[in-house]
Amino acid sequence: MGKNNVIKMVLAFSLALGSGVMGVGQAQANTAAQYNASTSYSTTTQGYGQWYYGQMTNGQYTDLKYNTTVKRWEGTNGYPWVNGSDMHPGDTSDAARKWVSPGKGTVSLSAVVRKRSGDGDGVVATIRKDSTVLWTRTLLNTADNTPDNLNNIPVEQGTVIYFSINKKDGKNFDQTLWTPTVTFTPASTTPVVDTNSISVTSHGAVANDGKDDLNAFNTAARAAKSQGKTLTIPAGEFILSDVLVIEGIKVVGAGRASTTLVSTNPERGSIDLKGDKVELRNLKHEYKTTVPRGNGAHEKNSITVRSATNFVIDNIHVNRASTAGIMITYGSANGTVSNNLIENTGADGIHMTNSTNAMTVENNVVRAVGDDCIAVVSYKDGADLPVRNITIRGNDVGYYSKARGITVVGGTDVLIENNKIQETQMAGVYISVEGSYNTQDVDRVKVNNNTIRYTGIQQPQNHPNVLVFASQGVIDNVEFNNNMIRDGASRGIGVWGTATIKNITFRQNTLINTNGAATTFTNGIIKLIDNIGF
CATH class of the missing domain: 2.160.20 (Pectate Lyase C-like)
Incomplete structure (x- = not known):
């Protein structure tokens, strides 16, 4: 082969590395790229194309070993297992496909999932960012399930996205088709204005001033819903004098050790979640004082889920409530309650x-x-x-x-x-x-x-x-x-x-x-x- 042809081949291969679809072992942390679980599937190497094949046992991830006979990554006695297109849980461990971020930026997830068989008692499909649940669904038949609202998720270098399948009850007929694609966009070196969220402070809420912030929260929540944006609450303490209603929006604090909502009315202090795709994350809610449980009125709960669907309550610290910590009622469905600390409730x-x-x-x-x-x-x-x-x-x-x-x-x-x-x-x-x-x-x-x-x-x-x-x-x-x-x-x-x-x-x-x-x-x-x- 001539010298010029060798140079051309090297140049072409170099361009392919940055072209957008990643199927190679060495990822580019500063390049926008798509990482598809199927096209990047490796029969020899964990981490090829940022993908790993493993199991989750009691919340802990470990790699599986490749079985050359059946051509899949699997655990002891063959379960759980993961191949290029499908996953199957075991008796005591979930099947898990793991993607690791090559750098700081954002990811968007395309992850249609479907059971192969309509038999069996179903599986639980879950997507997590590190320990935080992004989406979960119980699959009872062979219909396609398309997770949504999984765009522009911030990641750091080393952030892990898990795609896991749990057996629900028994593992028979639990083979599940799932070939997600992760689209990684590296962080820009120039400041980015967040146009996808509204802060409660932009509508008059003031942290740590001891004054009632309920009207400001309500105004900000209405604006977030009308504009289809996330409602954010910065670090600090905010005062709520009555029930706070959150309907059909995502509400995110700065962390449960940083953002605190204090309800001052012990008879009416619940945070009520309503509507579809409502979320509450990363904050602390507590009552300043409590009263006896009495008739167990929902207005005295810390959080009340009222007929909500596809909802998430994640990384919340509930401290003190006259009745329940988290009450889920009135036909609420398809919800996730995860990574919360709940203590000192009356019910x-x-x-x-x-x-x-x-x-x-x-x-x-x-x-x-x-x-x-x-x-x-x-x-x-x-x-x-x-x-x-x-x-x-x-x-x-x-x-x-x-x-x-x-x-x-x-x-x-x-x-x-x-x-x-x-x-x-x-x-x-x-x-x-x-x-x-x-x-x-x-x-x-x-x-x-x-x-x-x-x-x-x-x-x-x-x-x-x-x-x-x-x-x-x-x-x-x-x-x-x-x-x-x-x-x-x-x-x-x-x-x-x-x-x-x-x-x-x-x-x-x-x-x-x-x-x-x-x-x-x-x-x-x-x-x-x-x-x-x-």
């Missing part, structure tokens, strides 16, 4: 009721609350459907809360997975149909891979660490799999009540119990499979 930490559907509650810390930490409750009121399709995953709850840890008191299709539950006055996990509250039946609940320690402290109730109880209606198809149940204050596990309890399965759980009875099974069809300590 439940996180409460889902009144036909709420398709929720993911994950990576929250709930402590020292006045009732249950995380509760699913379905009342027999009017035409309410049961609370259903709920995933409660990776939460850390208890810390001397005044009732139970995680509860399903009426509800269907609930997954309680990878949570830590400790130091509650009543049972750590409570599955029930209660006559005193006139709740609906319970069906299809799975409690998997949780650690439940030292709960049931209060006497004379003497609840066990795990309690299934029915005083009316029917409980059926409840499974406890691979849980660590230890050091109960009063007892280990109970299945009690005089109403109808059908199939309750305990499979591969470990029970370490020194106080009271290890198990008290007084009702139900109990199936015990490969447990330790029963």
Whole structure:
């Protein structure tokens, strides 16, 4: 080959590196580019084209190993796995495709996702930026799901975008087509005017002046909605004298350690979320004073989700409320409650009721609350459907809360997975149909891979660490799999009540119990499979 031809080939290859579609191992941090998961897929190298192939276990990412026989990256015993176009979760780990930013700038995500089969119980698809959930959806059929509002997301060098698939309940038929594209735009060296947001300060709110900012917040929220922009709240303390309504917009603070909203009316201080695609992120909300719980009026909650759809509550610190910390009600659907700290409430930490559907509650810390930490409750009121399709995953709850840890008191299709539950006055996990509250039946609940320690402290109730109880209606198809149940204050596990309890399965759980009875099974069809300590 002639010398001139060699020079031409080198020049052409150099131009290709900066042409926009990245399929090479060395990314360009100062060049706009698209990174497609399929065209950049590597069978030999983690990190090729900024893409990695791994698994998420209890919120921690690790790389998978490539299997040359089946031509995919996979975990132990073949699951989870990731190939050029598809992903499949495992029993205890999510399948994860990871993209790492080559520099500072913004990214936009195109990420249509679809189950390959309409069979099975569905999967949970989630997109995260580092630990922050950007989008999540439960996929129950083969319809295309197109995440939106994933444009111009700020990133630093090393920022990670995760695309993960969770098995929901069982992993059969969970193969999922997902070939996202990440469009990276490097940061400009010249200052950029943010035209996509409105600050509350531009409409009269003043931080740290001790004066009521509610009118300024309301005016700014109306402007943000009419212009389709994000409402931002800078660092500092802002005063709210009444309920703040946020409808169909994104509200973002400077961080929950930086931005604080203080409600001064203990009877009316809730932040109400309404409409479609409403979001609340990165701030602290607290009441200056509280009053007794009384009738549990929603206006006394910290955050109330009222008939909202496709909503997000992320990285919020709730401190003090007369009733619940986060109340999700009136048929709200397709929501994510993640990475929040909730403490010192008069009622439940996180409460889902009144036909709420398709929720993911994950990576929250709930402590020292006045009732249950995380509760699913379905009342027999009017035409309410049961609370259903709920995933409660990776939460850390208890810390001397005044009732139970995680509860399903009426509800269907609930997954309680990878949570830590400790130091509650009543049972750590409570599955029930209660006559005193006139709740609906319970069906299809799975409690998997949780650690439940030292709960049931209060006497004379003497609840066990795990309690299934029915005083009316029917409980059926409840499974406890691979849980660590230890050091109960009063007892280990109970299945009690005089109403109808059908199939309750305990499979591969470990029970370490020194106080009271290890198990008290007084009702139900109990199936015990490969447990330790029963």
